[in-house]
Amino acid sequence: MVKQRAAGGGPPRWWPDGPRTRRHGPPWRNRSDEEEARGNRLPWASTAVFTVFVLVGSHFSARNQQGHRVPLDAYAVALLLLTSGLLLWRRRHPVFVVFGTTAATLAYAAAGYPYGPVFLAVAVACFSAVVEGHRRAAWTAVGLLWAGHALIALLLYGVLPPAGDTAGTWSQELIVGTWVVAVVAVSELARSRREQWAKERAERAQAARRRADAERLRIARELHDVLAHSISVINVQAGVGLALLDSDPEKARAALTTIKAASKEALGEVRQVLGTLRAPGEAPRAPAPGLDRLPELVEQAAHAGLTVDVEGGAPRLPPGTDLAAFRIVQEALTNVVRHSGSRHARVRLAHDGGTLRLTVDDDGPATDGDAGGSGNGLAGMRERAAALGGTIDAGPRPGGGWRVLAALPLTAEEEDR
Template identity: 45%
Template structure:
């Protein structure tokens, strides 16, 4: 069985109280002559009270008219005026403050005009008390309405803040996944590519030039060792466990020669401007871009020569990697190398352009601003 709402229960309670008061008045006021309005008008007012939550303004008007007609025309002066206070409170509580004020003022004005004649039904003190109850009912309804609106707004803001917090957490998680993906691609992609190139060189020169094969195998050993070290470091960060800090220096513009030597290419390097006081984020991004660009030359250009230019001018680190190779047949791969380089540059407020050169070969040009590093 469905239970009645709190407002319905309150309305029924008020009706019972007023009805009981009316019956007590009838029991003790035997000098009054009853008429049909003593029954009809209370019933109309009771119906308005029952409908006050769904139709607050209409209920207020119905109750006000019924009460206004009850006292001068009905024979019994019951406590029907209490219903007016309830209807005024409900209208103000539901946000219809203007209607409540207008109705209350009209009732008081009508009451004052009605009591201005020779015959008076209430004295001055009673009139002031009734006026005070009218004002109190309207004021209390306005206060409860404002409090409910404040609580709803606070709840909405709390929900919005929770959604914003969740969205921020998802965004940071996505950015962290992207950063880890770039790191793994740059580290593993470069080193495994070098292992592949050196292994091919070792197989090719194993019989004809054993000394070159030995050098290639040593390079494979060192590169695989470095790959495992960096992979363990990355996995340690992901697992959030305490591990020994890496002993090898991080990639940096100060180690351009080491980056070039690790590529296994013949690279003509041109450096200009101060490269030893670069912000850490720009320094690491520049080194990663150089490593990835040289890796792409090794894997896709079809040549073992390249040109690397790094300069620090006009508040920017400019990187240019070019080759004049014919290009090789695509043999599969993720295709995330250029995308990862471009994302690194964009994250620092810079740009990266990569594409074929008109005269042949491939070119990568990156611009990393120094003053916009996060």
């Protein structure tokens, strides 16, 4: 029956993680398509080798036990082929196979045929069932094998072939029981190791997804900061150019020149950010921006009609902190251009007590009821600061206007530079 696909053409509902992984078997298994294909493939080669081993081994066992057990005949060969052949389906139907091999092996023993490698088929079936998660079925099957063998050896030996057979001893049955326990223990050990491997693989995949999410968030912040600032400048200058196109062509030309420069710079920074997606692991072609480019921000703000005063200075910063400080100032000035009626802003840089403090003030008032800017801009600034262990405070200033205060921690080594 064809499964119903989810709305919107997505993966089928019985695929919880999309088409690349499926849940199959016990809960701890989460196999990929390739692993699923291997699991569904019948193990012809290994089953054929095992069948030959059982037939040859049983033949030699019969020669060594001649006179004590019933000689091999067509019925014995049929039981040996059935027991070994069932292992062909040990991956698809492990419960059926472990009980089937147990029943066939008990029938072989009850017929009085020589003891030999046929018992190993139950061990292989038990191993497969335990590894596939059917532990209770495997334990039950090997328990029935031991109980049946004890019943045949201790009670039914007089009515079952070979004629004149003697009763077994409890010490022999203890050896058989030890063998059964050993088979179950090895199977459980393999299952435990496989669970551990599956858990480690899932943890590695989860860590990789977290790293990918963090990288996507970083790229989203970079693109937001670059585009929001540049498009704000372009928007303001386009309005100026349209207003002065007829009355003052020279100023309109200057506005268009500013638009061209801002768009060129934005394209360059966007290419740098997207370059990390096209060539992972390669060094960026251009250095990441930092506070040394603060004069460029001031100049761009001036083209947008905003006068910016810069006070104080910052120590030499590591690239991550330097980039975060630059982007925070850039976003704050962008919000002033877009959302404040003030044409004057102040940027103050100070560091004390191992903390770099960035303050961006404007006199307001807000032009659209939101002097602080959009939620995405403030959220991006807070995420940048939080990634470095810092904080962002943004809100109205006493006496009017808006203030953005960023506190970014510095290590002792960085502060001494």
